[in-house]
Amino acid sequence: MTRPTINDVARAAGVSKGAVSFAFNNRPGIAPDTRDRILETARSMGWTPSSRARALSVSRSLALGLVIARPPETLRSDPFFPSFIAGVESVLAEAGYALLLQIVPADDAGHASYRRLAEQGRVDGVLLTDLHVDDDRPALLAEVGLPAVIVGPDLGEAFWPAVGVDDGPGITAVVEHLVGLGHTSIAHVGGPSAMVHGRSRRTAWAAALEAAGLEPGPFVEADFSAEAGASATTHLLDLAEPPTAVVYANDLMAMAGLAVAVARGVDVPGQLSIAGYDDTELAAHLQPPLTTVTTDVIGWGRAAATRLLDLVEQRQSADVRLDPPRLVVRGSTGPAPARPTT
Amino acid sequence: MTRPTINDVARAAGVSKGAVSFAFNNRPGIAPDTRDRILETARSMGWTPSSRARALSVSRSLALGLVIARPPETLRSDPFFPSFIAGVESVLAEAGYALLLQIVPADDAGHASYRRLAEQGRVDGVLLTDLHVDDDRPALLAEVGLPAVIVGPDLGEAFWPAVGVDDGPGITAVVEHLVGLGHTSIAHVGGPSAMVHGRSRRTAWAAALEAAGLEPGPFVEADFSAEAGASATTHLLDLAEPPTAVVYANDLMAMAGLAVAVARGVDVPGQLSIAGYDDTELAAHLQPPLTTVTTDVIGWGRAAATRLLDLVEQRQSADVRLDPPRLVVRGSTGPAPARPTT
DNA sequence: TCCCACCACTAAACCGGTTTAGTGACGAGC
DNA sequence: GCTCGTCACTAAACCGGTTTAGTGGTGGGA
Incomplete structure (x- = not known):
C-alpha cells in the first residue's frame, strides 16, 4: 500500500538507484535499452519521484x-x-x-x-x-x-x-472615447494614491485630459470599494457644476456609482456617462451595461x-x-448633454 | 550569506544536532539551561528549521x-x-x-x-x-x-x-420572507442541478413553498453566471403569468436579473421582488439594494x-x-403587487 | 560499597531522492 | 602487448532535519 521508493524501483529493475535517477532525468550514461527497462519498471510500479526528497536534494522547494x-x-x-x-x-x-x-x-x-x-x-x-x-x-x-x-x-x-500591462493606455482610451463624445468635464474616481495601480490610472487620466486640451476635471480619491465608489459619486453629483462623465478606477466603484446616479434620477448616459475598469462579468449585464476596459x-x-x-x-x-488593455464600449457612455446637468 | 543549518547551530552551541532538534520540539531530555542556550544561539544565528528537510524526515509535506x-x-x-x-x-x-x-x-x-x-x-x-x-x-x-x-x-x-453550512435554511428564510410579504408565485433561478449546492438550494426552495401551502412556482435551471441569470429572468417575465418574486441561487444571477427587469420597465420591488444569495459586496450598492443571504x-x-x-x-x-446563513433584507423585495403583473 | 535507575546527552540511522567519485569492461592506437 | 580513453554503471556522499539506540555520570537504596 505504501508508495514505492526509488530503491524499490532500482531493485526491481536490477540496477542501482543512481541509474534510476539518471534514467528519469534523462542524462547520458545509461544505455537506451537499460533506460527503457527502468522506465517501464517504474511505470508498472506506479512510481513518481517524491517531490519532498527531490526538494531536499536539489536544495530547492519547487x-x-x-x-x-x-x-x-x-x-x-x-x-x-x-x-x-x-x-x-x-x-x-x-x-x-x-x-x-x-x-x-x-x-x-x-x-x-x-x-x-x-x-x-x-x-x-x-x-x-x-x-x-x-x-x-x-x-x-x-x-x-x-x-x-x-x-x-x-x-x-x-x-x-x-x-x-501598463494600465495607462486603457484609461487613456476611455478618456479619448469620452472626449470624442463631446465631454469636457470628465471626473475621475481613483484608487488609493498610495498604491501603484491607483496612482498610475490617475496619472493617465490627467495626462489624457491635458493632451485633449481640457481642464483637469474633479478628482476623488477612493479605495476601490463599492462603498467608496458610491460616496465619491454622491460627492461629484453634489458639486455646483457636476461632471458630465466619470472615469472610475475599477468596475466595482463604477457600478456602485451607476446605482447612485440612477437612485438620484440622473439619466445614464443621457446626463452622465460612466466608465469602469476590469470588465467584470457583471459589467455587461447591468442596466445600462457598463463601458469598461478589459485586460488579458x-x-x-x-x-x-x-x-x-x-x-x-x-x-x-x-x-x-x-496584449494591451482594450476599451469595451457599452451603454453607460454616450454623447455629452447639450448643457451641464442642472 | 547562506542559511545556517542545524549543524551550524549545534556546533555554535556546543551540542549535538539531536540536542538542537530536541530543544526546538520541546521534548524531554534536555536540561532547562541547555535548552535556553540552544534556543538563544539559534535565535542569534537566525536559524529556523528547513521545512524541506523536516518534510522529508517526518514523511509529511506540511x-x-x-x-x-x-x-x-x-x-x-x-x-x-x-x-x-x-x-x-x-x-x-x-x-x-x-x-x-x-x-x-x-x-x-x-x-x-x-x-x-x-x-x-x-x-x-x-x-x-x-x-x-x-x-x-x-x-x-x-x-x-x-x-x-x-x-x-x-x-x-x-x-x-x-x-x-447547509444553505437550505438561507433559502428557506428568503422564501418565508417573501411569503410574509404576500407573494404566492415565487420562482427560483437555480444553479446546475448536477452540483450539490445547486440542487440543495432548489430543494430548499421547493420545500419552503410546500410548507407554506403554495403551488411550486416556476423553476429555471441556470449555471450561476450573469448571462444565464439574465436569460432566465427574461424567460420568467415572458411567461403568461410571470411570478411576483424570484429567488436566485446567487447574487450574480440576481443582479443580472434585476438589470433585465429594470430594462423592461418592471418596477422592483413594486411589481417584482428579487432576492439573491451570497451577499456580494455590490449587493448593498445596487439600485434597489439587493435582498440576499449572508454566510460566514x-x-x-x-x-x-x-x-x-x-x-x-x-x-x-x-x-x-x-453560524447559520442569515437573511439580509434590503430594497429589492417588497409587498406583493395587488394583482399579477400585466 | 555496589548496583541500578535515571537523566542528559551523543552518535548514527533514516527519510528518498540527486550527484560525484570510482570501477570494470571493452576497443582503439602505437 | 600495453596503455589510454570511453562507456555504462555502481557505491557512497550529500541535502538538513528527526528519531532511535546507546553512553557516561550521578544519586539513592540495600
Whole structure:
C-alpha cells in the first residue's frame, strides 16, 4: 500500500538507484535499452519521484509563493486574482512547480509571511502584487534572498523585474472615447494614491485630459470599494457644476456609482456617462451595461510565472509582450448633454 | 550569506544536532539551561528549521491542497473563494502548514491534479469543493490514499467528512420572507442541478413553498453566471403569468436579473421582488439594494482547515458549529403587487 | 560499597531522492 | 602487448532535519 521508493524501483529493475535517477532525468550514461527497462519498471510500479526528497536534494522547494495582504472583504469582489492565478498555474504545472498561496490580514503588508516563507525555505521565489508607492517589500525580499517578480507596471527603480500591462493606455482610451463624445468635464474616481495601480490610472487620466486640451476635471480619491465608489459619486453629483462623465478606477466603484446616479434620477448616459475598469462579468449585464476596459489577466499570470521561473532557474528570459488593455464600449457612455446637468 | 543549518547551530552551541532538534520540539531530555542556550544561539544565528528537510524526515509535506477545477471566467465573480481561503490560511499558518492552490480547467474535474499531488507527495490532504452530485473525486482520493474534507453540506454517504453550512435554511428564510410579504408565485433561478449546492438550494426552495401551502412556482435551471441569470429572468417575465418574486441561487444571477427587469420597465420591488444569495459586496450598492443571504465564509474556511488538519494528524476532532446563513433584507423585495403583473 | 535507575546527552540511522567519485569492461592506437 | 580513453554503471556522499539506540555520570537504596 505504501508508495514505492526509488530503491524499490532500482531493485526491481536490477540496477542501482543512481541509474534510476539518471534514467528519469534523462542524462547520458545509461544505455537506451537499460533506460527503457527502468522506465517501464517504474511505470508498472506506479512510481513518481517524491517531490519532498527531490526538494531536499536539489536544495530547492519547487514551489513559488503568492502572498496577498488584504482584508478578505476587498478580495471578494476582486476579479483579478482568480484569472491571474489560473494563468500562473498553467505555467507552473508544466514546469513541475506548485503555487503556495497566502491570504493574510493587511496589517504588516505580509512581511511576516514573506519572512517565514524565506526562512523555512518553503518557496524558491514570490510574486509581488498590490505594490505600494513606497513599498519596502522589494528590500525585504532582497534582504532574505528570495527572488521575486513584481506584478504590475514597471517602475524602473525596482530591485526586481516587473511583469504587467501598463494600465495607462486603457484609461487613456476611455478618456479619448469620452472626449470624442463631446465631454469636457470628465471626473475621475481613483484608487488609493498610495498604491501603484491607483496612482498610475490617475496619472493617465490627467495626462489624457491635458493632451485633449481640457481642464483637469474633479478628482476623488477612493479605495476601490463599492462603498467608496458610491460616496465619491454622491460627492461629484453634489458639486455646483457636476461632471458630465466619470472615469472610475475599477468596475466595482463604477457600478456602485451607476446605482447612485440612477437612485438620484440622473439619466445614464443621457446626463452622465460612466466608465469602469476590469470588465467584470457583471459589467455587461447591468442596466445600462457598463463601458469598461478589459485586460488579458490570464496571459499576465502566465507571463509573470514564466519570468519568475526563469529567475529562480537562472535562465535568460525573453521579454514577453502582453496584449494591451482594450476599451469595451457599452451603454453607460454616450454623447455629452447639450448643457451641464442642472 | 547562506542559511545556517542545524549543524551550524549545534556546533555554535556546543551540542549535538539531536540536542538542537530536541530543544526546538520541546521534548524531554534536555536540561532547562541547555535548552535556553540552544534556543538563544539559534535565535542569534537566525536559524529556523528547513521545512524541506523536516518534510522529508517526518514523511509529511506540511502542506494541504485546494484544487479548483473551473474555468477562470466563472471564478472571477465568485465571492466565495477569497474569503474561504483567508479562513483556511489563518488556521494553517498557526499550525505551520502551507496551502497549495491549483486552479485548473474544468476538463476532468481536476483528476490529474489530485493524482499528481498524491503521487509526488506534495500535500498531506486536500479540500474538496464544488461537489457534484455523483462526484467521483472522493473515490479517487480514497484510492490514492489522500485524506480529504468535503467543503459543503454533508451528504452522509461520503467517504470523507464534510464541513460546511447547509444553505437550505438561507433559502428557506428568503422564501418565508417573501411569503410574509404576500407573494404566492415565487420562482427560483437555480444553479446546475448536477452540483450539490445547486440542487440543495432548489430543494430548499421547493420545500419552503410546500410548507407554506403554495403551488411550486416556476423553476429555471441556470449555471450561476450573469448571462444565464439574465436569460432566465427574461424567460420568467415572458411567461403568461410571470411570478411576483424570484429567488436566485446567487447574487450574480440576481443582479443580472434585476438589470433585465429594470430594462423592461418592471418596477422592483413594486411589481417584482428579487432576492439573491451570497451577499456580494455590490449587493448593498445596487439600485434597489439587493435582498440576499449572508454566510460566514471565513469561519467556514477555518472549520474546514481545522477538520482536515485533525484528519491528517490523526487527532480526534470536535464538531464545530458554524453560524447559520442569515437573511439580509434590503430594497429589492417588497409587498406583493395587488394583482399579477400585466 | 555496589548496583541500578535515571537523566542528559551523543552518535548514527533514516527519510528518498540527486550527484560525484570510482570501477570494470571493452576497443582503439602505437 | 600495453596503455589510454570511453562507456555504462555502481557505491557512497550529500541535502538538513528527526528519531532511535546507546553512553557516561550521578544519586539513592540495600
